[in-house]
Amino acid sequence: MAQKNLLPMILLGLIQQGPKTGYDLKKIFETEIGEFWSVKHSQIYLELKRLQSLEEIEAKTGFFGNKIEKTYYEITDLGIKRLEEWIASYDDLLSVSKDEFVLKLYFIKDKNDPRLEDLLVEQYRIRKEKLEHLKQRRRIVFGEIGDKEKNYGHFLILDHAIRREQEYVNWLEEILDEQNR
Amino acid sequence: MAQKNLLPMILLGLIQQGPKTGYDLKKIFETEIGEFWSVKHSQIYLELKRLQSLEEIEAKTGFFGNKIEKTYYEITDLGIKRLEEWIASYDDLLSVSKDEFVLKLYFIKDKNDPRLEDLLVEQYRIRKEKLEHLKQRRRIVFGEIGDKEKNYGHFLILDHAIRREQEYVNWLEEILDEQNR
DNA sequence: GCACACATGTAACAGGTTACATGATTTT
DNA sequence: AAAATCATGTAACCTGTTACATGTGTGC
Numbered sequence: 203m204a205q206k207n208l209l210p211m212i213l214l215g216l217i218q219q220g221p222k223t224g225y226d227l228k229k230i231f232e233t234e235i236g237e238f239w240s241v242k243h244s245q246i247y248l249e250l251k252r253l254q255s256l257e258e259i260e261a262k263t264g265f266f267g268n269k270i271e272k273t274y275y276e277i278t279d280l281g282i283k284r285l286e287e288w289i290a291s292y293d294d295l296l297s298v299s300k301d302e303f304v305l306k307l308y309f310i311k312d313k314n315d316p317r318l319e320d321l322l323v324e325q326y327r328i329r330k331e332k333l334e335h336l337k338q339r340r341r342i343v344f345g346e347i348g349d350k351e352k353n354y355g356h357f358l359i360l361d362h363a364i365r366r367e368q369e370y371v372n373w374l375e376e377i378l379d380e381q382n383r
Numbered sequence: 384m385a386q387k388n389l390l391p392m393i394l395l396g397l398i399q400q401g402p403k404t405g406y407d408l409k410k411i412f413e414t415e416i417g418e419f420w421s422v423k424h425s426q427i428y429l430e431l432k433r434l435q436s437l438e439e440i441e442a443k444t445g446f447f448g449n450k451i452e453k454t455y456y457e458i459t460d461l462g463i464k465r466l467e468e469w470i471a472s473y474d475d476l477l478s479v480s481k482d483e484f485v486l487k488l489y490f491i492k493d494k495n496d497p498r499l500e501d502l503l504v505e506q507y508r509i510r511k512e513k514l515e516h517l518k519q520r521r522r523i524v525f526g527e528i529g530d531k532e533k534n535y536g537h538f539l540i541l542d543h544a545i546r547r548e549q550e551y552v553n554w555l556e557e558i559l560d561e562q563n564r
Numbered sequence: 565g566c567a568c569a570c571a572t573g574t575a576a577c578a579g580g581t582t583a584c585a586t587g588a589t590t591t592t
Numbered sequence: 593a594a595a596a597t598c599a600t601g602t603a604a605c606c607t608g609t610t611a612c613a614t615g616t617g618t619g620c
Contacts, residue, residue, distance in 0.1 A: 205609065207579075208483060215490040225599050239486065240479050245580060247601060270588060270599065289487050290498050292505050296513070298421050299480035302389060304543065305420065306470050309396040310536040317471050324473050332477070355491040362485065362554050369550045373543050386581065388607075406571050426608060428573060451571065451616060570617070578609080589598070 206295045209241060209249050210258070214277060214285040217259055221274040224250055234356075237339065237363055250275060258284055319381055326374045333367040340364065387476045390422060390430050391439075395458060395466040398440055402455040405431055415537075418520065418544055431456060439465055500562055507555045514548040521545060 212235070216227055227250075228243045253259045258281030263273040277285070303325050310318055340360050344350065350357040393416070397408055408431075409424045434440045439462035444454040458466070484506045491499055521541050525531065531538040 205579095206483070208481070208486060209579085212486065218490075223599075224601090228599090235489070236479075238479055238489075239481060242581060243599095244582085244601075244603095248579095251601095272599070285490075289490060292502070294483040294487070294506065294509070296509065297481055297483075298417075298419055300389070300420060300478055302387070302475040302478075304540045305389060305393065306475070307536040307540050308416070308419075309399075309466075309470060311534055313532065313535040315535075321473070325475065328475070328477065351494065353492055354494040354496075355488040358558060359485045359488050362551075365550055365554060366547060369546055370543075373546060377539060386607095390607085404571075405573090409571090423609060424571095425573080425575095425610085429607095453571070565620100567620085568618085571615085573613080575612075576610085579607085581606080582604085584603075585601080587599085589596100591596070592594085 205297075209245065210253055211285060211288050212239060212241075213246070213249055213253060214258060214281050217275050218277045218282065218285060221262070221276045223272045223274055225272075234343075237336065238359065253281070256280070322374060322378050322381065326371070326378065329367065329370050329374060333364065333371055336360065336364045336367055386478075390426065391434055392466060392469050393420060393422075394427070394430055394434060395439060395462050398456050399458045399463065399466060402443070402457045404453045404455055406453075415524075418517065419540060434462070437461075503555060503559050503562065507552070507559065510548060510551050510555060514545065514552055517541065517545045517548055 213227060216222060216230055216235075222230075224243070224247045227246050231239065231241055231246070250259065250261075254261055254275070257278055259275045259277055261273050261275055263271065265271055266274070303321070306321065340348065343360065344352075344357055348357070394408060397403060397411060403411075405424070405428045408427050412420065412422055412427070431440065435442055435456070439459055440456045441459055442454050442456055444452065446452055447455070484502070487502065521529065524541065525533075525538055529538070
């Protein structure tokens with residue numbers, strides 16, 4: 203939301219790791235970052251222009267090896283400064299997670315509501331699927347043994363996402379068990 | 384977000400439980416619902432007008448007992464229909480939870496990054512505080528024994544919120560332990 | 565009398581989604 | 593030849609935040 207604009211930080215953070223095109227960034231959001239952040243490509247290109255006008259990134263347009271014209275962005279000293287200041291700051295935003303299923307539950311007052319069973323079963327299916335997807339991601343990115351050294355922060359948050367999703371699944375399982383007693 | 388407008392559903396759900404003024408709704412968001420949804424009063428009044436123009440709620444303005452003029456809203460048959468259809472539907476949105484701390488971690492590659500320790504300690508403090516707040520809420524709303532019968536859905540989601548926050552705290556504790564080894 | 569809670573709105577703006585738009589290259 | 597992916601943008605619209613605005617009732 204408006205409140206705190208974190209997209210610039212994500213873009214600066216990704217560009218710091220090496221020059222990127224808008225399309226590169228879009229791809230990263232679809233795979234790696236997609237687990238915990240989402241954004242549309244239209245927004246990315248807009249924000250890149252804005253960061254450029256703030257002189258926090260620089261653009262290099264041309265034909266790099268192939269035939270397609272691309273615009274690569276690189277971070278400037280100003281951009282690095284902004285990124286580092288943000289990472290070291292403490293005023294992290296605690297946003298509420300807007301979960302539609304949880305909201306529905308709030309309006310179900312009775313344990314024997316006939317709609318409850320179906321909603322729970324469906325949510326369980328979805329959440330279980332997401333959990334498996336996250337576990338697979340960990341295997342792909344960090345291998346079977348979980349080599350956390352090579353990218354510590356990323357390992358930690360993937361681990362966090364899995365544990366959170368596991369907790370969600372456990373919670374649903376317990377409710378379903380109680381329903382069937 | 385634009386994506387899926389859930390505010391109308393929340394308002395309909397709350398108004399269905401009995402006539403409410405915009406201010407009543409604002410208060411509910413500040414306390415009960417505040418744990419898992421947030422909205423500003425300006426948005427509430429706007430949305431109420433919209434629901435009224437859709438004939439999903441009806442307004443009754445006047446002086447009720449006291450001297451202050453209030454506008455009470457009541458749900459209509461059309462509103463009930465929309466609400467019930469939503470609750471019974473399966474196409475729940477799975478939104479990503481945009482957590483600023485988690486995002487920062489993503490950009491910390493090295494386990495021995497000097498900034499890590501302070502960030503972890505601060506986040507631990509905040510999350511622990513939130514966990515205690517949630518536990519207190521459960522005691523206030525459902526008592527020491529946890530009488531889940533009186534408002535099943537609400538009990539479930541408060542329980543879910545507590546378990547999720549507990550998992551967050553455990554995760555941070557483990558990282559801190561590993562840091563100090 | 566003053567502060568705080570009650571009570572209801574409007575307006576400007578920022579951020580994000582959806583749709584529109586275009587064209588090149590690679591894969592099937 | 594067609595479909596998919598690469599690659600980059602613009603425009604309309606909606607939601608939500610922030611700020612502005614106003615007035616009443618209650619407790620100290």
